[in-house]
Amino acid sequence: MITRISHDFDSNDDLGPDLELAEAFTHFDPEHQDPSYWYRFRQWILENAAGELARRRLVRELTVGDVMTSWARTVVPAALLAAIVAGLLLTRDQSAVPVRPVGIEELLVSEVEGQTIPAALAPSETSDAVAFASEVF
Incomplete structure (x- = not known):
């Protein structure tokens, strides 16, 4: 009614x-x-x-557990696809471009002209800007 x-x-x-x-x-x-x-x-x-x-x-x-089981229908295929893609990326030919590791010293002095490490180690030569920066900082 x-x-x-x-x-x-x-x-x-x-x-x-x-x-x-x-x-x-x-x-x-x-x-x-x-x-x-x-x-x-x-x-x-x-x-x-x-x-x-x-x-x-x-x-x-x-x-x-029931919810996790229902998710398995979509999660398992997605995880399998991600594993296949990761495997392909890891096994591809990496010899084409050799990677040369760069040391910390090379990164610090890559764009600085002159001798940086010897100037910092020799206390008598303090006129260089790099030596001044290493002394101050």
């Missing part, structure tokens, strides 16, 4: 309910021509939603 919601209007309200508009809208109400329409509509919705409602009742009973 469908119950209608009735609004209590304030008696001090100048507008009040618009009876003409309410009368006009009753023609758009499907129950106007078929009194059992809303009951049948509710039954139709519940019948069509029965599968989804049952699934939602079962979701309550799921455990962490």
